[in-house]
Amino acid sequence: MWPNVTVVNELGGFGLTYPRLAFIDGEIDPWRPCTPHSRWAPPRNDTISKPFKLIPGGVHHHDQNGLRKHKKEPKHIQEIHREEIEFVQAWLKEWIPK
Numbered sequence: 001m002w003p004n005v006t007v008v009n010e011l012g013g014f015g016l017t018y019p020r021l022a023f024i025d026g027e028i029d030p031w032r033p034c035t036p037h038s039r040w041a042p043p044r045n046d047t048i049s050k051p052f053k054l055i056p057g058g059v060h061h062h063d064q065n066g067l068r069k070h071k072k073e074p075k076h077i078q079e080i081h082r083e084e085i086e087f088v089q090a091w092l093k094e095w096i097p098k
Helices: 006-010 075-094
Strands: 023-026 052-055
Touching (some): 052 075
């Protein structure tokens, strides 16, 4: 049975975008062809509001399972974690409590 991708396609498919929706994928992630980082997807910019990051040599979930001692992580993962902290901090500054 194939997954129903109708809803995703209605929201933009490979072009899906929304403020504060980050796409962070690994360069060699086997799921990459199904993501906005696919070679078939339209190019896009990486911004604080709409992060679009591709981890060189990265695999599936490469950035998610950090080490307790961050300095032991590979440099490219330390860098992506720094960038993730940077854009989330920017988002939090925009938050206005109701």
